[in-house]
Amino acid sequence: xxxxxxxxxxxxxxxxxxxxxxxxxxxxxxxxxxxxxxxxxxxxxxxxxxxxxxxxxxxxxxxxxxxxxxxxxxxxxxxxxxxxxxxxxxxxxxxxxxxxxxxxxxxxxxxxxxxxxxxxxxxxxxxxxxxxxxxxxxxxxxxxxxxxxxxxxxxxxxxxxxxxxxxxxxxxxxxxxxxxxxxxxxxxxxxxxxxxxxxxxxxxxxxxx
Numbered sequence: 001x002x003x004x005x006x007x008x009x010x011x012x013x014x015x016x017x018x019x020x021x022x023x024x025x026x027x028x029x030x031x032x033x034x035x036x037x038x039x040x041x042x043x044x045x046x047x048x049x050x051x052x053x054x055x056x057x058x059x060x061x062x063x064x065x066x067x068x069x070x071x072x073x074x075x076x077x078x079x080x081x082x083x084x085x086x087x088x089x090x091x092x093x094x095x096x097x098x099x100x101x102x103x104x105x106x107x108x109x110x111x112x113x114x115x116x117x118x119x120x121x122x123x124x125x126x127x128x129x130x131x132x133x134x135x136x137x138x139x140x141x142x143x144x145x146x147x148x149x150x151x152x153x154x155x156x157x158x159x160x161x162x163x164x165x166x167x168x169x170x171x172x173x174x175x176x177x178x179x180x181x182x183x184x185x186x187x188x189x190x191x192x193x194x195x196x197x198x199x200x201x202x203x204x205x206x207x208x209x
Contacts, residue, residue: 001141003039003046008099008119011037011190015100015117018189021199023104028112032081033068034093035102035186038120040138047138048183049124050171051088054134064175066115066182067091067133077101081116089136090127093118102185107178108203115182117190139170144187150174151202163204177203 001007036049053063067088071080082093102115126136148167164181165174175183181198188196 001046001145002044003037003121005121007046007141008037008121011117011119012099014190014193015102017193018100018102018195020101021103021197023106023112025112028106028110030071030077030080030114031069031111032071032077032084032114032116033066033182034081034085035066035115035117035182036085036091036093036120036124037099037117037141039123040140041123043123045140045142047140048144048186049089050137050139050168050175050179050183051133052135052137054130054132063179064137064171065179068113070111077114078116081114082118085118088129088132090129091120091124093120100190102182102189103197103199105178105181105199113178113182115186117186137168137170139168139183141191143168143170144183145191147187149180149184162202164198164201177201 037046040047051065051067053065067085068081069084078098086092097118097120098116099119100117105113107113128136150165164177166180166184167174181201185196185198188194
């Protein structure tokens with residue numbers, strides 16, 4: 001699947017048609033992530049960007065994630081997502097890069113995450129903050145569109161590795177919710193034009209901390 005203006009327009013239109021779930025509970029700390037759609041570094045295919053968090057971090061060390069983090073006081077969702085993207089991978093995005101939002105997602109660790117979808121027309125030049133990010137992956141939209149998913153089993157919710165997951169060959173193994181849930185909804189809504197909800201997908205225990 002090649003990156004093109006037509007693909008960007010289609011993603012934008014699909015996101016516009018989503019009557020997104022918005023959580024307004026002020027007791028929950030807010031966070032935002034950037035789901036970046038861009039050409040791969042070789043400019044051959046459209047992709048989304050995924051990171052692996054640094055192993056020494058106090059929370060969620062070594063987990064796979066989208067660039068993002070907790071909102072600062074008085075900060076908008078989009079501002080948070082773009083700021084964190086710049087801090088973690090050195091990519092300066094602006095409001096005009098944003099093409100839509102996905103459903104708010106409540107994590108077991110107690111945050112309300114808003115996924116912000118952004119597009120860049122050229123392969124981004126990235127500068128990784130090694131204090132936060134260990135590695136960057138470019139997952140092609142073709143791979144994401146065909147990736148196998150596995151639901152979490154509620155009766156086994158005490159299992160450390162149980163939860164909704166998606167298999168990404170580029171990474172080499174399964175990615176779990178919340179990140180997997182956000183990637184899955186992006187696939188369903190933006191690529192397949194479905195109104196799939198993900199708020200009730202199970203999260204493994206290692207993601208609760």
